[in-house]
Amino acid sequence: MASVEVLEANAAVTRTKTRKGKLWKHRSLLILALPGILLMFINNYLPMFGIFLAFKDLNYTEGIWGSKWIGLNNFKFLFASNDAWRIIRHTIFYNLAFLVINTVLAIFLAILLNEVKNRVLSKFFQSTIILPNFISMVIVGYLVFGFLNPELGFVNKFILEPLGYEPVNWYAAPEHWSYILTIVNAWKNVGYAAILYLAAIIGIDQEYYEAALIDGAGRWKQMTKITIPLIAPVIIVLTLLAIGRIFNADFGLFYQATMASGMLKETTDVIDTYVYNALLVTGDTGLASSAGLLQSVVGFVLIISVNLIVRKFSKENALF
Amino acid sequence: MPTKKRTNPLILVVLSLFSLACIIPFWLVLTVSISDENEVLRNGYSFWPEKFSFVAYQYLIQDSGTIVRAYGVSIFVTVVGVIASLFVTSAMAYSLSRRDFPLRGALSIYILITMLFSGGLLPWYLVYTRLLHVQDTLLALIIPGLIGGFNVIIMRTFFTTSIPPSLIDSAQIDGAGDYRTYFSIILPLSLPVMATIGLFITVSYWNDWFTSLVFIQNEKLYSLQYLLNKTLMNASFLQTIANKAYSSTAQITQPLESIRMAMAMVAIGPLVLVFPFLQKYFVKGLTVGAVKG
Numbered sequence: 001m002a003s004v005e006v007l008e009a010n011a012a013v014t015r016t017k018t019r020k021g022k023l024w025k026h027r028s029l030l031i032l033a034l035p036g037i038l039l040m041f042i043n044n045y046l047p048m049f050g051i052f053l054a055f056k057d058l059n060y061t062e063g064i065w066g067s068k069w070i071g072l073n074n075f076k077f078l079f080a081s082n083d084a085w086r087i088i089r090h091t092i093f094y095n096l097a098f099l100v101i102n103t104v105l106a107i108f109l110a111i112l113l114n115e116v117k118n119r120v121l122s123k124f125f126q127s128t129i130i131l132p133n134f135i136s137m138v139i140v141g142y143l144v145f146g147f148l149n150p151e152l153g154f155v156n157k158f159i160l161e162p163l164g165y166e167p168v169n170w171y172a173a174p175e176h177w178s179y180i181l182t183i184v185n186a187w188k189n190v191g192y193a194a195i196l197y198l199a200a201i202i203g204i205d206q207e208y209y210e211a212a213l214i215d216g217a218g219r220w221k222q223m224t225k226i227t228i229p230l231i232a233p234v235i236i237v238l239t240l241l242a243i244g245r246i247f248n249a250d251f252g253l254f255y256q257a258t259m260a261s262g263m264l265k266e267t268t269d270v271i272d273t274y275v276y277n278a279l280l281v282t283g284d285t286g287l288a289s290s291a292g293l294l295q296s297v298v299g300f301v302l303i304i305s306v307n308l309i310v311r312k313f314s315k316e317n318a319l320f
Numbered sequence: 321m322p323t324k325k326r327t328n329p330l331i332l333v334v335l336s337l338f339s340l341a342c343i344i345p346f347w348l349v350l351t352v353s354i355s356d357e358n359e360v361l362r363n364g365y366s367f368w369p370e371k372f373s374f375v376a377y378q379y380l381i382q383d384s385g386t387i388v389r390a391y392g393v394s395i396f397v398t399v400v401g402v403i404a405s406l407f408v409t410s411a412m413a414y415s416l417s418r419r420d421f422p423l424r425g426a427l428s429i430y431i432l433i434t435m436l437f438s439g440g441l442l443p444w445y446l447v448y449t450r451l452l453h454v455q456d457t458l459l460a461l462i463i464p465g466l467i468g469g470f471n472v473i474i475m476r477t478f479f480t481t482s483i484p485p486s487l488i489d490s491a492q493i494d495g496a497g498d499y500r501t502y503f504s505i506i507l508p509l510s511l512p513v514m515a516t517i518g519l520f521i522t523v524s525y526w527n528d529w530f531t532s533l534v535f536i537q538n539e540k541l542y543s544l545q546y547l548l549n550k551t552l553m554n555a556s557f558l559q560t561i562a563n564k565a566y567s568s569t570a571q572i573t574q575p576l577e578s579i580r581m582a583m584a585m586v587a588i589g590p591l592v593l594v595f596p597f598l599q600k601y602f603v604k605g606l607t608v609g610a611v612k613g
Binding site: 022023026028029030032033035036037039040042043044045046047048049050051053064109112113115116117118121124125126127128129130131132134135136137138139141142143144145146147149151152153154156157158187191195251252256259260272275276279280285288289292293295296299300303304319320 | 326327328331332334335336338339341342343345346348349352360361363364365366367407408409411412414415416418420421422423427430431432433434435436437438439440441442443444445446447450451452463464466467469472497498499502523526527528529530533534545546548549552553577580581584587588591592595596599602603
């Protein structure tokens, strides 16, 4: 009996040993994590501390610390110029259009892919539709240019000209670009989403379909009553995550596909291209920092709220 | 939907059209790159060359210096970046996966915050240019991609689910320290997740042009993607490349159109050749990434 008491007392001592002691024991784990911690500090945390720059009149000669505080003046400029509403509107509308079109197309493709019985053929289709996801936006810029080059491009030379239409100077015609960008985005990203949905469909228990067949359900019924309802959680989660990022545009798409043409801004300027231009082309750091901070804050609020909703649907897909 | 052996031909037709739509832009670029320049200037970019010519590729071989150099930069950045990134990511993920690590919770929150909030482009740019002063060095192309919260979380999930804790315990009872456990038990057992994440990091380094756009002015440090970006957007840059190749010859019209597309092909070619072999891991990675995050 006495020995048990001694053991318990010992255990109590080890339990009360300080956190510091435990940390010392595991110092090697801390050292293993250290490079990652430092890199995140540099790449993510230091820029976060830099958000106060949005309230300064940044002046490189006076340095970051020497620059004057100007309160909300940067934001006043941003909103006074009408730019703010334009780029916010573009960012949200493009992202919504991409989301709806890509989701519908991807589910459609995934259902079709699931119907292909021949394995080799199925792999071939999957490989080709995922290929665009594998290449860089720079290459995408070349491919778009192949079609839209105003003098030599395929669309002007082989579609519009033979049909008797005037050739279009695409890179100076903003009215077409909401369609072009939507198509390019779908071309690049639908394959990826289709593979995700295909994985979800393959995971559906075959017994549902067998039971449906016995009940005499046709293919359309099977699709609308079994496949889509059963992959609904995946659709909802992916959609919510996309909504969480609705304030972030795909800079590569809007920069490379348009070949950064200034004449298209009217329909293609989004927050990310605007911030880039303000910072590195026109050098207007006030606009760059205020638009950037706006994007970060709204993005943060969106991600947090979306995550709360995702947790309701499926906990394991939530970020935290 | 099962039980039927043959696939509906209509489905095959629709899928074939989708596949074609994904491949055909590449075909257009390829065709222009192997077409006779005068033919291209007269007829435009077509899907079938009326007159074959490999002059554009000859130009690129003549002045292979620029492209070879850009390839070199891309390969160097990718190889160093991927190796360093896999090490940093897996080491952090391993610490995070150990239930007895006292800072586990704090570290999780530390990583999570980086995934939720970003300081934006301007402060990020200033950190690298005004604080670290790495602009116009290869470090500027390597450091930003070294660590990502999602990759750490995916790896941690792999470590906690696929490596039995008893294995770690028994190694430690046998006297292996944490480093030893990490290097001789965790790493060898994590090849699948390393391959998947490694491939993703490889693709993102290889395809990266944004960090060059922001940080690189020195032409000698142009990566392949950024060189292509310059050639596409800047006609005079394309001209200088063509001039370098044929400065002394009497050729009057340089095949600029086909040179431009040939450059794109030189960059796409190797990637498309390795793609079928990597596709399996790529798809696996896409689905893994979706399950968590």
